[in-house]
Amino acid sequence: MMKLTQDEKNKLKKFQDRYPLLLELAKLSGVSSLELLMTVLDYKPAVADAINYTVELKRDIPRIKDLAQQLGLFFATSKYKYIVNSPRGIFEEIPLNDMQLGKIILAFSKFQDKAHKGAIYYHEKMLNSEYGYKFGKLMGYPECCLRFGNYLNNNICDPNNFGFKNPAVESLKRSKHFVWQLNVFTVSPIPHYPCSLTCKKSVNYVNKLLISLEYLDKERSVSLKTYLTEPASLYWTYADRILLYGTFKQKLLGEGEIQYHKIYPILISESIYQKVDKQQINQWHQIEKFLRIGNRLMVNDKFIRIYYNRERILEFSKENKYIPLLIKPDILPKNK
Numbered sequence: 001m002m003k004l005t006q007d008e009k010n011k012l013k014k015f016q017d018r019y020p021l022l023l024e025l026a027k028l029s030g031v032s033s034l035e036l037l038m039t040v041l042d043y044k045p046a047v048a049d050a051i052n053y054t055v056e057l058k059r060d061i062p063r064i065k066d067l068a069q070q071l072g073l074f075f076a077t078s079k080y081k082y083i084v085n086s087p088r089g090i091f092e093e094i095p096l097n098d099m100q101l102g103k104i105i106l107a108f109s110k111f112q113d114k115a116h117k118g119a120i121y122y123h124e125k126m127l128n129s130e131y132g133y134k135f136g137k138l139m140g141y142p143e144c145c146l147r148f149g150n151y152l153n154n155n156i157c158d159p160n161n162f163g164f165k166n167p168a169v170e171s172l173k174r175s176k177h178f179v180w181q182l183n184v185f186t187v188s189p190i191p192h193y194p195c196s197l198t199c200k201k202s203v204n205y206v207n208k209l210l211i212s213l214e215y216l217d218k219e220r221s222v223s224l225k226t227y228l229t230e231p232a233s234l235y236w237t238y239a240d241r242i243l244l245y246g247t248f249k250q251k252l253l254g255e256g257e258i259q260y261h262k263i264y265p266i267l268i269s270e271s272i273y274q275k276v277d278k279q280q281i282n283q284w285h286q287i288e289k290f291l292r293i294g295n296r297l298m299v300n301d302k303f304i305r306i307y308y309n310r311e312r313i314l315e316f317s318k319e320n321k322y323i324p325l326l327i328k329p330d331i332l333p334k335n336k
């Protein structure tokens, strides 16, 4: 495991007392506590996200501003709300006081101009692919991953651009192996999609995150590490996956079989997006139901099958060989 420098240790020591404020900020704003932490500790320059602009969020904005200030962060918001259609991320812009539910963009940085740009670029990148790079640069993503991200830009507005819809799968296609720190298929510890599932720069970022978290919040670091290393993931999109715990046998990266004793569904498209494909979501919930009855799941490039002991209880053919994947890192920590 990576060691902290004396400078990093001093910074953590100085910050320790304010860590609860950061957790409160993450809770009220809906912005990732991990990304906020990495911003406060200077491992990344800024963080921005689109969050449902609810009555509660509106009420909490002054407190969010106050907490950000106590953490040494500037805070900026978009001047409009946005309606997001799953999974393409196409935006419709509406006024903040419109009755429809929409997302507001919240951005934080130690630099005022970066917080301000964060709130603007997040929206611009949906309309103009040039801003995909600019936004990623502003957020401090590694250059190799930014170049990979350029490929994902939907320059010709192709509604079926698979990479644009499912960047984790594009990372997988560029990978021979899959290191546990970059487990974007369970609970991702990184804010971007890595250029490959072994990207060194991204692994360094996660190591810094885990070692800082271990110092500040032992329990959280253990729980994050468990998500990264233990379950296999039946993965459709970043908002829709079912984690399975048991004995996993990989056939190819993304295909295999698991004898499982516990499942943990994370199917949250409906709470993230304003518009979703109901039929697809119903199918995922049906699979979830049968996984609860069964104890073995097999996924290859053509179908997914659920078994209870030897009996096959459900089978679906796949429309795309990558959706869904059954995947687990093949490079795990030494003690696992």
Ligand SMILES: [Zn+2]
Pocket: 142, 143, 144, 145, 146, 194, 195, 196, 199, 200, 201, 202
């Ligand atoms: Zn990379």
